[in-house]
Amino acid sequence: MAPSGTTRLAAVIGSPVRHSLSPRLHNAAFEAAGLDWTYVAFEVPAAGLRDALVGMRALGIAGLSVTTPHKDDAAALVDDLTPTAARLGAVNCIANVDGVLVGHNTDGEGFVRSLVAGAGFTPAGRRCVVLGAGGAARSLVLALADAGADEVVVVNRTVGRAERAAALAGDRGRVVAPALADSDLFDADLVVNATSVGMEGVDAHGLPCDPAVFHEGQIVVDLVYRPLVTNWIVEASAGGAWVANGVPMLAHQAAVQFEIWTGVPAPMDVMMAAVADSLG
Ligand SMILES: NC(=O)c1ccc[n+]([C@@H]2O[C@H](COP(=O)([O-])OP(=O)(O)OC[C@H]3O[C@@H](n4cnc5c(N)ncnc54)[C@H](OP(=O)(O)O)[C@@H]3O)[C@@H](O)[C@H]2O)c1
Structure with missing residues (x-):
């Protein structure tokens, strides 16, 4: 529906932000749910975050998605x-609750929901390996531990970051150096690439682990969604694993944001289709 005097506003803030899929994703969802909401993108440089949040309060913006570098x-x-x-020290979603700005992080919940919806996989009692220790990896480690994973092994190039990420899983978190990770990778029920390896412009050809570790019965997820198919996905699939790229998590973490802001169940099919359309 066309914006009117009663339309509620949500937006993504970040820099760069013009490539963001979130406006298409959320506007498709608002329309499908029949909500008088609209969603735009604001380019906000690192130094502009404080002013942007003052603006959110002043203008009554109902929800913000927050991306790099904020x-x-x-x-x-x-x-x-x-x-x-609070445990992650990172926010990817803000809800304006009567002028009180509440910071959420929906990446981990979105990831776990995407596993349940896509593969019928629940983390409880499972062995999980997360490659990477950046923002995405940290949210996964915490969410997998909170969902009852038996152990969460973190494999990352920089050991200090790996230790801080594994600590989020308490006594079920463990750090393994990349060169020594093959047996843990082979034994894992779930393996996730949460490094930037494979992403366009970073290292499109590198594999974050030896493809010989993949086999039938495993769930293997690459959080990368540009490109849609990475070398890693191809190798894991060839090994017999059930594979997914970053699209389902992207759609599900947005769905959690939609539900936080509107209180309405997210139209998941529409959101998945909007991401798929946007990425071709
Ligand atoms: N599908 C989704 O919804 C979704 C959501 C968030 C992120 N992502 C994707 O997840 C990935 C990570 O994002 P992020 O926000 O967590 O980034 P980040 O905070 O910058 O972390 C990057 C991670 O990648 C590792 N890394 C980078 N280059 C590497 C290389 N050449 N070899 C080995 N490791 C390397 C880093 O290791 P060091 O610690 O050693 O530097 C670090 O662990 C990106 O591809 C991003 O697009 C997807």
């Missing part, structure tokens, strides 16, 4: 944090 700083600037966002 996720950590936003956690320090909002009025309140959910327990998950």
Whole structure:
């Protein structure tokens, strides 16, 4: 529906932000749910975050998605944090609740929902390996542990970051050096590439682990969605694993944001289709 005097506004803030899929994703969802909401993108440089949040309060913007480079700083600037966002020290979603800005982090919940919906996989009692220790990896480690994973092994180039990420899983978190990870990878029920390896413009050809570790019965996810098919996905699939790229998590973490802001169940099929359309 066309915006009117009563339309509620949500937006993504980040820099760069013009490539963001979120406006198409959320506008498709608002329309499908029959909601008088609209969603835009605001280019906000690193130094502009504080002013952007003042603007959110002043203008009554109902919800913000928060992307690079603001996720950590936003956690320090909002009025309140959910327990998950507080433990991660990072926010990817802000809800304006009567002028109180509440910071959420929906990546982990979106990831777990995408596993259940796509593969019928629940993390409880399972062995999980997360490659990477950046923002995405940290949210996965915490969510997998909270969902009852038996152990969460973190494999990352920089050991200090791996240790901080594994600590989010408490005594079920463990760090293994990349060169020594093959047996843990082979034994894992779930393996996730949460490094930037494979992403366009980073290292499109590198594999974050030896493809010989993949086999039938495993769930293998590459969080990369540009390109849609990475070398890693091809290798894991050839090994017999059930594979997914980053699209389902992208759609599901947005769905959690939609539900936080509107209180309405997200039209998941529409959101998945909107991402697929946008990425060709
Ligand atoms: N599908 C989704 O919804 C979704 C959501 C968020 C992120 N992602 C994807 O997840 C990936 C990570 O994002 P992020 O936000 O967590 O990034 P980040 O915070 O910058 O972390 C990057 C991670 O990749 C590792 N890395 C980078 N280049 C590497 C290389 N050449 N070899 C080995 N490791 C390398 C880094 O290791 P060091 O610690 O050693 O530097 C770090 O662990 C990206 O591809 C992003 O597009 C997808």
